[in-house]
Structure formats: structure tokens, C-alpha cells
Amino acid sequence: MTKRIVVDPITRIEGHLRIEAEIENGIIKDAFSSGTMVRGIETIVRDRDPRDVWAFVGRICGVCTSTHSLCSVRAVEDAIDTVVPPNAEMVRNIMANVLFMHDHVVHFYHLHAFDWVDVVSALKADPAAASVAAAKLSDWPKSSTGYFKAIQDRVGKFVDSGQLGIFANGYWGHPAYKLTPEQNLIAVAHYLEALEWQKEIVKVHAVFGGKNPHPNYVVGGMPCSINLEEPNAINAERLAFVKKKLIEAKTFIDQVYVPDLLMIADVYKDDWAKIGGGVSNYLAFGDFPIGNYGETETYKMPRGIILDRDLSKVHPVDANSPEEIKEYIYHSWYKYSKGNSEGLHPFEGETELNYTGPKPPYDFLDINDKYSWIKTPRWKEQPMEVGPLARMLVAYAAGKQPQKDLIDSVLKELNLPADALFSTLGRTAARGLESKLCADWALEFFDRLMDNLQGDSRMFEPEKWKETQWPDKCQGVGLTEAPRGALAHFAVIEKSRIKNYQMVVPTTWNASPRDEKGVLSAYESALIGTPVHDANIPLEILRTIHSFDPCLACAVHLYDESGKYVHALDTF
Amino acid sequence: METLILGVGNLLLRDEGVGIHVIQALEKETLPSHVHLMDGGTGGFHLISWLEKYDRIIMIDATLDANTPGTIRMIKPQYASDFPPLMSAHEIGLKDMVEVMQLTAGKLPEILLIVISVVDISSVGMKLSPQVEAVIPQVVELVKNTVC
Numbered sequence: 237m238t239k240r241i242v243v244d245p246i247t248r249i250e251g252h253l254r255i256e257a258e259i260e261n262g263i264i265k266d267a268f269s270s271g272t273m274v275r276g277i278e279t280i281v282r283d284r285d286p287r288d289v290w291a292f293v294g295r296i297c298g299v300c301t302s303t304h305s306l307c308s309v310r311a312v313e314d315a316i317d318t319v320v321p322p323n324a325e326m327v328r329n330i331m332a333n334v335l336f337m338h339d340h341v342v343h344f345y346h347l348h349a350f351d352w353v354d355v356v357s358a359l360k361a362d363p364a365a366a367s368v369a370a371a372k373l374s375d376w377p378k379s380s381t382g383y384f385k386a387i388q389d390r391v392g393k394f395v396d397s398g399q400l401g402i403f404a405n406g407y408w409g410h411p412a413y414k415l416t417p418e419q420n421l422i423a424v425a426h427y428l429e430a431l432e433w434q435k436e437i438v439k440v441h442a443v444f445g446g447k448n449p450h451p452n453y454v455v456g457g458m459p460c461s462i463n464l465e466e467p468n469a470i471n472a473e474r475l476a477f478v479k480k481k482l483i484e485a486k487t488f489i490d491q492v493y494v495p496d497l498l499m500i501a502d503v504y505k506d507d508w509a510k511i512g513g514g515v516s517n518y519l520a521f522g523d524f525p526i527g528n529y530g531e532t533e534t535y536k537m538p539r540g541i542i543l544d545r546d547l548s549k550v551h552p553v554d555a556n557s558p559e560e561i562k563e564y565i566y567h568s569w570y571k572y573s574k575g576n577s578e579g580l581h582p583f584e585g586e587t588e589l590n591y592t593g594p595k596p597p598y599d600f601l602d603i604n605d606k607y608s609w610i611k612t613p614r615w616k617e618q619p620m621e622v623g624p625l626a627r628m629l630v631a632y633a634a635g636k637q638p639q640k641d642l643i644d645s646v647l648k649e650l651n652l653p654a655d656a657l658f659s660t661l662g663r664t665a666a667r668g669l670e671s672k673l674c675a676d677w678a679l680e681f682f683d684r685l686m687d688n689l690q691g692d693s694r695m696f697e698p699e700k701w702k703e704t705q706w707p708d709k710c711q712g713v714g715l716t717e718a719p720r721g722a723l724a725h726f727a728v729i730e731k732s733r734i735k736n737y738q739m740v741v742p743t744t745w746n747a748s749p750r751d752e753k754g755v756l757s758a759y760e761s762a763l764i765g766t767p768v769h770d771a772n773i774p775l776e777i778l779r780t781i782h783s784f785d786p787c788l789a790c791a792v793h794l795y796d797e798s799g800k801y802v803h804a805l806d807t808f
Numbered sequence: 809m810e811t812l813i814l815g816v817g818n819l820l821l822r823d824e825g826v827g828i829h830v831i832q833a834l835e836k837e838t839l840p841s842h843v844h845l846m847d848g849g850t851g852g853f854h855l856i857s858w859l860e861k862y863d864r865i866i867m868i869d870a871t872l873d874a875n876t877p878g879t880i881r882m883i884k885p886q887y888a889s890d891f892p893p894l895m896s897a898h899e900i901g902l903k904d905m906v907e908v909m910q911l912t913a914g915k916l917p918e919i920l921l922i923v924i925s926v927v928d929i930s931s932v933g934m935k936l937s938p939q940v941e942a943v944i945p946q947v948v949e950l951v952k953n954t955v956c
């Protein structure tokens with residue numbers, strides 16, 4: 237018997253995400269991913285000054301707030317043909333690495349961890365045993381018996397108050413939770429420490445971007461002036477503060493995040509390193525240049541594509557080519573002037589809304605017709621997964637040393653074959669390992685910035701700032717990596733105004749509906765074959781979907797086949 | 809008493825951004841020196857470090873409730889669950905922030921919440937609905953009367 241269940245919303249910030257899954261004999265047979273909130277930000281920036289667009293698109297999302305602004309200034313810089321000074325490139329790199337560290341840590345502890353960690357079980361732990369276990373994991377100093385006892389008391393008091401808040405309605409006690417009470421207590425303690433940690437690291441964005449959230453960018457550079465002696469500029473004192481925050485971030489990632497990740501991976505690897513792989517192609521635009529943005533060979537994260545999980549070859553990707561990246565709308569609520577089957581390159585992209593779905597509130601989407609606000613992007617007709625796993629795999633295949641060494645050593649430590657990377661656990665692990673690299677890179681970029689400041693204080697390239705320097709018609713593409721995957725902005729400029737603006741965001745690649753041929757995209761594909769212990773509490777679906785980092789999740793409401801509300805879950 | 813006026817919302821989703829519109833209106837007013845304004849954007853977690861610095865926080869946000877659009881209510885939430893329902897696309901960020909502060913700091917600043925009942929948070933655009941725009945001066949007065 238087939239049972240259809242609905243998980244909605246899984247996330248709320250970058251569009252509402254809904255999953256409908258068909259379960260037969262305890263196994264997911266088919267799955268449908270739907271973005272149920274319309275984007276269409278493109279319409280807001282049309283006819284605006286291209287130099288202002290970063291400020292609008294940065295407001296799309298409060299999670300990866302700076303990444304859209306960065307991508308936007310790059311698209312405009314590409315169009316008007318300007319190259320930013322080395323200092324600005326380093327500041328952009330530092331800010332992007334800070335975003336990655338913040339986003340990955342918050343995702344792991346505050347969105348994803350409770351898919352693996354049982355808070356209620358932590359209350360039963362023996363603090364002395366937790367202390368011994370924690371000391372074996374790493375040198376992190378907060379590991380005494382008294383410390384774990386105090387954490388247990390604090391959480392216990394919070395839970396007893398009846399105001400469960402962030403811990404309300406979890407799937408606590410679900411048999412798929414496998415950690416010991418002591419391991420659960422360690423993870424809960426670090427959940428709380430990560431909350432404290434995350435508010436410090438974001439201060440780096442306020443130093444360089446003037447504010448946070450939504451820090452400032454500028455076309456042609458960065459809007460911050462560094463002068464080591466000047467009290468009103470970013471001076472030696474502010475830079476020392478930044479370095480201190482970067483070192484604190486690295487310490488936490490090395491001593492807390494990565495050891496916790498390995499602890500969890502070791503317990504769950506027998507099941508979760510085998511399922512959840514999904515599509516077998518991976519796309520990364522790459523980022524973090526040592527040189528300038530155009531010198532892709534200097535990227536810390538290389539650009540490229542892997543097909544059919546063949547790690548012996550990296551295929552090049554050209555976002556400008558009309559034959560490579562195209563967006564389809566066969567199952568999406570849009571209308572194209574060339575019809576339902578045609579794919580459009582984003583420079584030719586159209587955003588005409590065409591809702592044909594059921595009138596809300598509804599039980600189920602019409603999955604044979606259009607069922608999502610997300611378009612279906614394809615690279616040469618192929619579906620792609622984007623995100624930390626894609627980036628690490630492209631780097632691995634490209635022979636990038638830090639990525640390859642790190643992956644090999646972790647596979648060895650966990651005694652897993654390379655195939656284990658193509659899984660839910662592989663995705664979650666890739667994110668943690670990437671954070672470790674970002675912590676190192678942020679410090680390297682900081683040192684490079686300091687070196688370069690000796691004799692070069694330029695932060696902005698003024699030559700092409702004035703629109704009189706621009707061609708009458710031009711277009712540009714901006715590429716970057718958001719924490720959750722490859723991001724591209726496409727700007728068409730005419731008479732100094734935005735004529736067309738399209739964004740292909742990571743969630744579009746991963747969460748899109750199937751294409752006309754019925755080929756599934758990443759989320760849908762990753763769920764197929766996953767066993768579900770109890771369809772009323774489908775923890776397994778959350779594990780795999782959350783492994784993609786679908787922005788902040790929040791209240792998840794479940795409906796059974798007749799549309800009756802059966803359960804709600806706060807996970808955020 | 810150091811006081812923060814915190815507007816939150818997404819400026820790109822019409823009425824969802826009403827909290828930010830109020831901050832922009834307050835920027836034109838003369839306020840006592842202990843009163844600080846903050847455009848919190850959509851930034852849930854990012855805001856925690858700023859919030860801990862103040863004795864009193866007045867949050868301004870949109871709510872989609874059964875009240876007539878433009879209805880202004882001032883709430884003093886004791887727990888996160890006292891927050892009104894369906895508080896827009898960034899609901900979780902704000903509620904969670906309060907819970908997190910409760911759990912980690914052990915104490916909370918005094919929190920007042922001003923919510924404005926809105927009409928349209930699902931279409932993309934930067935203009936407020938007329939019923940919502942019309943009450944901005946009243947919200948500004950309410951804030952001024954509360955802090956001055």
C-alpha cells in the first residue's frame with residue numbers, strides 16, 4: 237500500500253519548501269519537492285541603477301545575507317568590465333569565509349543536529365562519563381564533570397518549565413536516535429556553546445561591511461577604508477579584533493565542530509553513509525581567489541563539474557554559454573513565450589508567473605502538472621547537486637591538496653570507502669570539513685590583506701564607476717558559492733539601467749521539480765529508497781533534506797492522505 | 809535605561825517590511841540619547857549579539873492575524889510562545905532569538921513587541937498597502953510616547 241505524506245514547510249526563509257513523499261512497504265518510492273512561495277525578486281530590480289542592486293538582493297535572505305550582494309556586484313563588474321583592487325578581493329574573501337563558518341556551524345548545531353541528537357536522552361546522561369568521553373574527543377577545555385552537570389541542569393530546568401521552545405515537539409525517543417546519553421549531552425552542550433560562538437564571528441561582517449545583517453558592498457571594490465593609523469578608519473586595532481575573532485572561530489571548528497561531527501558520523505555510518513546520495517552529477521562555480529576574481533585557477537575552491545560520480549575527471553562549466561545552463565518550467569508555475577518545453581539561458585530568462593496549482597488550503601499538489609515555484613535548472617540537460625559535497629568532490633577530483641588530504645584522512649579514520657561520500661552523511665561531513673578549511677583560509681586571506689596593505693591602500697577602482705564609462709548595452713554574470721551551493725546572478729544592462737536580472741540560486745538546483753523527461757533533481761532523488769520507520773514521524777526525510785542545508789527550517793507540519801494534521805515539529 | 813528600537817522584516821515582501829519602514833520614519837525624529845534604532849532586516853540569529861547590550865528592547869514587526877489591517881498592538885511577551893501567531897516569513901528568527909537569550913543568558917532584557925496587522929506579505933514589492941502605510945505615524949507616536 238502506498239501512503240502519501242506531506243512535510244510542509246521544511247524551510248521558510250528562502251521560499252517555503254514542501255516535500256510530498258510516497259512510501260511503500262516502509263521505503264520512499266517517489267518524492268516531490270515544491271517551493272510554495274514565489275520568488276520574483278527580479279521584478280524589483282528591473283529599471284534600477286545596477287550599482288544599487290546589491291542592496292536589494294542582499295535583503296532576500298537573512299541567513300546568507302552577504303552572498304547575494306557579492307554575487308550582484310560581481311555580475312555588474314563583469315558587465316562594465318572592471319576589476320577590483322587586491323585589498324577588496326581579500327576583504328570579500330574574508331567576509332565570505334566568515335559567512336561559510338557561521339552558516340555551517342549554525343546549520344550543523346541548530347538546524348541539523350537534532351536530527352541525530354536526542355535532547356531528552358541527554359538529561360539521563362552521567363556527567364562524569366560525558367566528561368571522560370569529551371576529553372577523548374578533543375582538547376576543548378570545557379569538558380569537566382561540573383560543566384556537563386551545569387548544562388544538564390540548565391536544559392532540564394528549561395524543559396521542566398513547560399516552555400520547551402526550541403526543543404518543543406522533537407521526535408525525541410524515536411528509535412533511529414543512536415547516540416549514547418553522554419554523547420547526546422556533549423552535543424547539547426556544544427549546541428549552546430555554538431549559540432554563543434556564532435554571535436562573535438558575525439562581528440567581522442560589521443567591521444568590514446559597516447553593519448550586520450545585510451553588510452554593505454560596492455561595485456568596484458569594498459566600501460571600507462583601511463588606514464592603520466587613522467582612528468576613524470578600519471585601523472590596526474580593528475584589524476587585530478578581526479584576527480582575534482578568526483582565531484576563535486578556527487579553535488571552535490577544530491576542537492568542537494569537527495570532533496562532534498566525527499563522533500556522530502561514526503555512530504550513524506552503517507546506515508547513513510549508504511543512502512541519500514541522489515543525483516550523480518555535481519556542480520561548483522568555486523570561489524576564494526588568491527589573485528583576482530577572473531583568475532579561476534587561483535581559487536581555493538575550484539570550478540567545475542563531475543558527471544556520473546567519476547572523480548577522475550573535472551568538466552569545465554561556462555555560465556555565459558547559451559548551450560550550458562538553462563532553466564525549464566515544465567513542472568513550475570511560470571509561462572515562457574516559447575512554450576512549456578523550452579529551456580532558457582538566464583540572460584534570456586523570463587519571470588511570468590502562471591499559478592495553476594490547487595487553491596490553498598489543499599491536501600496535495602498536482603504532481604502530474606506544475607507543482608512548484610522553483611524552476612528546473614539543467615547543465616547540458618543534466619541535473620546537478622550543488623553545495624559543500626559538490627565543492628569538496630570537484631576539489632578532490634581536481635587534485636586540490638587540502639581538500640583531498642582531509643577527505644582521505646577522514647575516510648580512513650571512519651574506515652569508509654570513497655563511495656560513502658555520495659550519501660546523506662557524506663553531505664553533512666563535507667560541510668564540516670569545508671568549515672575547517674574556511675577557518676584556515678580566512679586567516680590566510682587576512683595575512684595576505686595585511687601584506688598587501690604595505691604600500692597599497694586601494695580598496696575601490698573608480699575608473700568605471702561613472703555610467704558614462706559604460707557601453708550602451710552590456711551584460712554580465714556573477715558567480716560565487718553560497719554556503720549551500722553554487723550561486724549565479726545574470727545582469728543585462730541597457731542605457732545604464734537593469735533591463736533583465738535573473739538569479740540561479742543553490743536551492744533552485746537542489747530543490748527543483750523533475751524535468752519534462754521525468755529526471756529528478758537533487759532533493760527528490762536523494763529521498764528515493766530511504767527507509768522510513770514510522771510515516772507519522774518521518775525523521776529520515778528530515779535527515780536527508782536537512783543535509784542539503786535548505787536554509788533555516790522551522791515549524792514542520794505533517795498531513796496524512798486526507799489532509800488531516802497529524803504532527804508538528806519545531807526544529808529551526 | 810538603554811533602549812533599542814528594533815524593526816524586523818523583509819523590505820522586499822511589501823507589508824512584511826513594515827518594521828523597517830517604521831525605523832526609517834523614526835530616523836527623521838528627534839529621540840533621547842538613550843534610544844537607539846536598528847534596522848534588523850531579516851536577520852534572526854545575526855541579531856543576538858546586539859540585543860544583549862540593551863536594558864529594554866522594543867521590537868516592531870508585522871503580524872498576519874484576524875485583526876483589521878493597520879491594527880497596532882503592543883504586547884509584553886513573557887515567553888516566546890506569547891508572540892502572536894504567523895508573524896511573517898522571519899517568525900522563527902525572532903521567537904528563537906528570545907528563546908535562545910532565555911536559555912543562554914539566563915535573563916532577558918525587558919521586551920515590548922509592537923505588531924502591526926498587515927495584508928500582503930506574499931507578493932514581491934517595496935510599497936506598503938495603503939491601510940498599513942497610513943498607520944506608520946501612529947506607530948511612531950506610540951514608540952515616542954513609550955520611550956520619551
